[in-house]
Amino acid sequence: MAYLSNKKEEADRIVLSFLPEESGYDKTLLKAMNYSVKVGGKRLRPILLLSFARMYGATEADAAPFMAAMEFIHTYSLVHDDLPAMDNDMLRRGNPTTHAAFGEAMGILAGDGLLSEAFTIISHQVLKQVALDQIKGIRAAKAFQIIAEKAGINGMVGGQSLDVESDKDKRDVTEDELEYIYENKTSALLEAAMMAGASLGGADEADIELIRKAGSALGKAFQIRDDILDITGDEKTLGKSVGQDEKNQKSTYASIHGIEESEKTVKGLTDEACGYIKQLSGVKNEEEREFVIELFGSLTERNN
Numbered sequence: 401m402a403y404l405s406n407k408k409e410e411a412d413r414i415v416l417s418f419l420p421e422e423s424g425y426d427k428t429l430l431k432a433m434n435y436s437v438k439v440g441g442k443r444l445r446p447i448l449l450l451s452f453a454r455m456y457g458a459t460e461a462d463a464a465p466f467m468a469a470m471e472f473i474h475t476y477s478l479v480h481d482d483l484p485a486m487d488n489d490m491l492r493r494g495n496p497t498t499h500a501a502f503g504e505a506m507g508i509l510a511g512d513g514l515l516s517e518a519f520t521i522i523s524h525q526v527l528k529q530v531a532l533d534q535i536k537g538i539r540a541a542k543a544f545q546i547i548a549e550k551a552g553i554n555g556m557v558g559g560q561s562l563d564v565e566s567d568k569d570k571r572d573v574t575e576d577e578l579e580y581i582y583e584n585k586t587s588a589l590l591e592a593a594m595m596a597g598a599s600l601g602g603a604d605e606a607d608i609e610l611i612r613k614a615g616s617a618l619g620k621a622f623q624i625r626d627d628i629l630d631i632t633g634d635e636k637t638l639g640k641s642v643g644q645d646e647k648n649q650k651s652t653y654a655s656i657h658g659i660e661e662s663e664k665t666v667k668g669l670t671d672e673a674c675g676y677i678k679q680l681s682g683v684k685n686e687e688e689r690e691f692v693i694e695l696f697g698s699l700t701e702r703n704n
């Protein structure tokens with residue numbers, strides 16, 4: 401746990417260093433963006449990105465802009481998810497949500513700003529790497545592509561759209577639809593962080609595919625754990641409202657299958673994810689592989 405806390409501090413230092421300065425006529429927007437990122441979070445995606453980059457021999461300098469971009473994209477998704485038009489939540493990461501603190505319009509703009517800034521940061525890094533070293537430039541461009549695709553219509557935004565639509569219609573989703581929602585809404589960004597990190601280190605296609613499968617299984621385990629915590633967790637530890645799924649009559653894996661079976665599924669998916677990581681053949685840094693396996697276990701047993 402001490403090691404994980406060091407990794408979180410490291411990710412915090414890197415991510416926060418990319419936040420914009422709060423000045424100029426758009427100062428309120430910049431404050432709302434910075435508030436959303438600074439207010440907390442586990443920094444899971446940047447931690448994963450850096451570990452996978454190091455696993456394949458890339459450096460902190462190679463990974464840093466991508467780590468910030470991943471956390472900005474993840475944070476924008478939370479800011480928009482909390483808006484009145486979506487979940488209408490007032491509490492996130494133990495603090496007022498961005499729209500609660502800055503108003504709805506600024507909440508929308510803060511999310512837009514974070515998403516655009518993420519791609520601005522990445523595009524600068526790609527151009528810098530291309531100028532310095534062609535191989536590193538191509539690897540950075542590949543990481544860019546992975547993140548863009550997984551964040552968009554074939555990833556997180558696609559998953560969120562079906563989730564929102566089925567909530568609005570107050571209808572039970574089919575197993576296939578639930579699988580689509582979890583794969584895209586939750587797994588896609590975890591896959592992106594892990595695959596982009598490995599790409600920066602030059603991992604081959606076979607390893608990238610194993611990493612995608614690991615991210616997919618981890619994301620589902622993570623989401624089912626989230627469903628369980630919405631039923632059994634407490635607001636103070638979680639830093640967000642609980643009982644939301646039941647209140648909104650939302651069907652989740654946990655509400656369909658019950659807590660006991662859901663716990664078993666989480667364990668099975670976590671073991672599956674760890675199995676893929678053990679199969680990776682091009683790993684250069686075994687310490688990072690071990691860390692990732694431990695991290696997967698701690699995430700799916702988490703209480704916050």
Ligand code: GRG
Binds near residue numbers: 444480481560585623
């Ligand atoms: C608005 C395009 C758009 C997408 C929203 C992220 C999301 C999609 C919805 C939030 C609700 C939710 C249950 C998402 C699933 C992923 C998840 C459990 C996110 C929370 O991630 P953590 O636990 O959050 O890593 P912290 O605060 O620790 O960073």
